[in-house]
Amino acid sequence: MGKKSVIPFGPQHPVLPEPIHLDLVVEDERIVEAIPNIGFIHRGLEGLAPDRDFQKYLYVVERTCGICSFGHGLGYVESIEGIMNVEVPERAKYLRVVWAEMARMTSHLMWLGFTADAFGFESLFYEAWRIREKVLDLMEMTTGGRLIYSVLKVGGVLKDITPDMQKKILDDLNEIEKETREMTRTFLDDYSVKTRLVGVGVLTKQQAHDVGACGPMARASGIVCDMRMRGYEAYADLGFEPVVSQDGDSYARCEVRINEIFASIELVRRAFERMPKEGDLAVTVKGNPDGEYFARIEQPRGEAIFYSEGHGKPALDRFRLRTPTFANLQALCETLKGAEYADVPILILTIDPCISCTER
């Protein structure tokens, strides 16, 4: 048995895209314990809620993060609509699903690129990001933004997706699906990729439950938990089924995210099929929020909780956002136990950390 030593890892590190710090207790190149530390870029966005009109605060919430911005906006408007008992028009619900799923695709494709980069497969990184650009182009065409979309409002949406745009999206999705399938062969079948992912950072179903994991991290360990199963927005009409894997290792987490991209493509197709051909995009919302509501939605990284509390004033008294990465940090520490030091970057990446969201 070797001597134990503590290696500080991050917040600035060549392989870390996000500013998180871990104190790694190492023995013979193996991690015995990992103690996480966050808070390097905390911005206090929740603290702005009491100073902003609840309608305008939506644009602050969207800016919590550039990758999950649509999901943050969606969760926030859901929480306000929950308090004010606002029934969103059917067409707006489907449009929200379309954008939410395309945002999920961009997030997962970005993660695939980062992961490929982490195990030294740069051409695969470029391929994932090249495909992601196509999805971003579709987002830009329909919303006007590539990262911050600002297309939501309390009571509906601000923009429509015209039949011409729908056709373009469906055509491009066929191409994106084909290219993603080709890329998937490398991610899931390549020998060198499998060497880096299979059996690395195993989190059993019981462990995942015990540490409160959520999102793809939990589903890769066999936990069937996806907030879209609740049927919010139009998900109840789209025959949604969660993507689950059983092995709980880094490979399973990669597999879940890849299959979720295909599931998202299918959901967009179904949404266009079943969306009312015409109808209002939003309803007028009068008054101020008076009450409290927990909205739960499925972000690309997992379950996100949006809690809003208002007392009849234009500004909320409290807004709270619990991000999936905040919940998955404990799962990360669990997967690091017993792992080799060289696998730390991959393991951190497999929770798909978004510290920007976490440090809201």
Next chain:
Amino acid sequence: MSEEAADKKTAGLSGKSVIVPIQAEELVQKAVEMKKKGLRLSQACCSWVNNQYEISYSFADDETLDYTTLRILAGRTDEITSISEIYPYAAFYENEMEELFGLKIRYINLDYHNRLYRIKTKAPFLPEDQREVTSGPAAEKSPDVAEAGKKEDAN
């Protein structure tokens, strides 16, 4: 939100959401009950409303998708007991409540002692007239943070 409004909004959605008021002393016992039922701690948060803390611990049932929130009301100097012995990952949430709201929580298994977010202002999410407290963990600012604050003030 009125219960009627909540029911209407969640009609058709799977999973009920309920808020259960409890006393601070009951928290640990209730958390044990939640753990025995196999529920996952989904979030914990705090707000300052009507001159008192509203503390919420939410538990999710991943099978039924039900959502149960335990609600505790506490005064500015009241102390609550951590549930991090039962749910270890509650530690981050509790550190956050302690640091942003100055809520006193004892026995957190991984206590950052007000250095989770490294914020110079003590309890920044409280109204200014409520930030100063005379005792308890929230009053003990770590020396390095306090020192950094003094230097910044001098500049």
